[in-house]
Amino acid sequence: MPAAPFVELRNISKYFAKVVANQDVSLQIRKGEVLALLGENGAGKSTIMKVLYGLYKAEEGQILLDGEEKVINSPKDAMRLGIAMIQQHFALVQAHTVTENIILGLVRGRFDRKHYDKIVAELAADHGFAVDPAAVVSELPVGVQQKVEILKALYQNAQLLIMDEPTAVLTPQESDALMNFMQQNTRAGKAVVFITHKLREVMEVADRIVVMRNGRVVGDLRKEETDEIELSKLMVGREIHDRTYVQDSGFGSRPVALELQNVSLREPKEELFRLKNISFQVHKGEVLGIAGVSGNGQDSLCDAISGYRRLTKGKILLNGENITAKSVRERIQIGIGYVPSDRQRYGLIMSMKLTENMFLKRSFEEVWVKRALIDEPKLDAYTTEKIHTYAVKATGPDAVARSLSGGNQQKVILAREVDLGSEAIIFDQPTRGLDLGAIEHIHRTILNEKEKGKAIVLISTELSEIFGLSDRIAVIYRGEILGIYKNRELDTEKIGLLMAGYTPGTAPETSQPCEQ
Amino acid sequence: MNSKLRDFLVTNILAVVLGLTASGLLLLFLGENPLAAMGTLFGSLFRDSYTFADIFVKATPLMFTALAFAFTFQANLFNIGAQGQFYIGAITAVGFSLLLQDKLPGLLVLIIVLVLTILFGGLWGGLIGWLKARFNANEFLVSMMSSYVALNIMNYLLRTLLLESKGEYPQTNPLDSAVWLQTIVPGTRLHSGFILAVLSCIGIWVLLYKTPLGFRIRAVGQGKDAAEMAGINYKTLYVVAFFISGALAAIGGFTEVNGVQHMLVQGFNPDIGAAGIGIAILANGNPIGIIFAAILFGALKVGGTIMGQLSGIPSSITELMLGFVMVFVILAYFVREKLEDNREKAKLKKTTVNA
Secondary structure, three states, X not given: OOOOOOEEEEEEEEEOOOOEEEEEEEEEEOOOOEEEEEEOOOOOHHHHHHHHOOOOOOOEEEEEEOOEXXXXXXXXXXXXXXXXXXXXXXXXXXXXXXHXXXXXXXXXXXXXXXXXXXXXXXXXXXXXXXXXXXXEHHHOOHHHHHHHHHHHHHHOOOOEEEEEOOOOOOOHHHXXXXXXXXXXXXXXXXXXXXXXXXXXXXXXXXXXXEEEEOOEEEEEEEHHHOOHHHHHXXXXXXXXXXXXXXXXXXXXXXXXXXXXXXXXXXXXXXXXXXXXXXXXXXXXXXXXXXXXXXXXXXXXXXXXXXXXXXXXXXXXXXXXXXXXXXXXXXXXXXXXXXXXXXXXXXXXXXXXXXXXXXXXXXXOOHHHEEOOEEOHHHHHHHHXXXXXXXXXXXXXXXXXXXXOOHHHHHHHHHHHHHHHOOXXXXXXXXXXXXXXXXXXXHHHHHHHHHHOOOEEEEEXXXXXXXXXXXXXXXXXXXXXXXXXXXXXXXXXXXXXXXXXXXXXXXXXXXXXXXXX | OHHHHHHHHHHHHHHHHHHHHHHHHHHHHOOOOHHHHHHHHHHXXXXXXXXXXXXXXXXXXXXXXXXXXXXXXXXXXXXXXXXXXXXXXXXXXXXXXXXXXXXXXHHHHHHHXXXXXXXXXXXXXXXXXXXXXXXXXXXXXXXXXXXXXXXXXXXXXXXXXXXXXXXXXXXXXXXXXXXXXXXXXOOOOOEXXXXXXXXXXXXXXXXXXXXXXXXXHHHHHHOHHHHHHOOOOHHHHHHHHHHHHHHHHXXXXXXXXXXXXXXXXXXXXXXXXXXXXXXXXXXXXXXXXXXXXXXXXXXXXXXXHHHHHHHOOOOHHHHHHHHHHHHHHHHHHHHHHHHHHHHHHHHHHHHHHHO
């Protein structure tokens, strides 16, 4: 068994101005071990590591190094103590050479360039990295830039290397090489923390896994003692015991409202596709659930349907009409509603009043304008009516969005999008972070809209929600749809495997076969 | 909300007091009695109607440059180039007034000149917005540097095309009194440009808070991502916001030329853009607040100049005084942010403890 912990975090809590990022987080990091910090986006993984690295100051809690309490106020302190962190977005000076980046802050006055170039070249060779010390960073591909970051840490002789989502920007081959490096590095007696939301990578490289959800630690396991299914359950939330099915609404006989044909999406300058060849149909009066561990392309899928991002390839149709070329504004006008997962960023303007937020997507509609001015009495009346029908707890239509609780903010968005989305509505994580009352209200709303004959896409990481509301379920993994099933065809076991990337027939040995 | 308003009033009043105190301390170094000096400053404002009216004369262009900053600020953009836009307005005003004053009736000339001022100032400002929208050029730097370009265009024209007939100084011929903005209080310099300024403040307030366009501009400023998701094209709005902003500053140039100077002199009002920023921040970006903030600055300017004349204190001390007030007003903005942040944090801590 490994020795006493090298780093120990005790009861760390970190608040940002408006959210709790970490609450009472305790974990240990040991030498000679790859620790995977697993969790969905926004689970607080990066935050806790940034606290350790001195980028954030925790409100409560202690940091212990070799059993001794330390105060880390800045990355400089952290580096002095042998801790290095590679950010998701690299911290390199683009205009400088590799060597200059590596020795930045560690030399003073004049320095002998050739001498340091040689040291860096040797260091790179030792670890099997093909990096030219004299190359300018801005001209290097992302994968190599990451190696420069790693070399920087190695040059400083870091005992603990923290990597934040290091594989997000890498090709599969580069990822494999990185995993190898991590294992080598720990064999040399150093510690690695690997922040990720990808289960497969965790199973490949980690010795120990700490799972986080909603800013708390929900599991601390050795790899041998667990498998993908348990981890995905921990990550996503509770296990589902009482499954309820929706009534078969006979959607199959109704016409198709929303259709995606071979939709692919790639960010400019990136090699990886965010979405690969996605095709599905949603009928009028159908809820299509899209299940998956978050970060597998759900955001891009929403961007594609809402028109926020142009497709790299493929077509989107609404009621048979090709809408691929339509802008966000046009898609709103033809009746596509969208409830985004990051409601405070994409759904609402937090500093504006409820009336203004209701007006947000309607500012081009002439019915709300009277003699060139916004028809405020009408808008007030409309907002007040919605506050009542959706039971929004607010002081009135003039309340600022920020002053509402999360559940009530979501109800405001719901009220707006349900009215706007006369044909189709996309719900992305509609109940994330909400209390039970609000969740129930939102579920009822979704089913109501389905009854009215709208086509509904429900993206969720909560399996209970997917099972409870969907007519059919599609599973998304790394930007691909791994299959579309009728609700009753899937059970937790099967969907768990799909969510971890295993299509039927390729089930891993670590998982148990379906037992009923 | 209440605590916010309280913060706003307390920090701003404190900022003005601190600014005056700091400049008072400097007076001590000069061997002057600061209290007496301040007494002269404020007392002199009320000595005659000419002086009192001059407060509003000084406030007029300040309202325009402050509006110019405040307007793009609503879209979360920084227009630091009001000075240059002001000069573009002044050049346009003097150029076309001289060109048309003998050919058309005065009032018609004034209207044409106002429209052209808005157009040229708007295009000058709109270019900054376009560069931002098209190339994501930093509007802060572009607008700031555009001021130097405008300044040098003005200097060049004053030595060539617009040079006075005598050819002695880099200045234009005086304007015919037919194209002057009308004096509204006899025996003073107060001209109708002041009314235009106040109306502009009110108009901009209506535009921002009562029309769909203004709403969209504020939406982009306060939540760009949500606005984009709502189908609002922020790039178009960047250009529109900078066009309006540039036009506003340019009108300030027009009112100065046709209302006060009645000619264009090289290097006049060189700090009007910077003062505008301070006023906009003092008013918290509110167009109605700008009316009052500009009048306060106008009073300090007029009183400071007289103080310099009466007490033998170098008149540059008034610039220092304004500078100090402005620095403290800007600091107050950050103090308010910090206070607000702490309050939110405390609230959050309380709720999580109780939960």
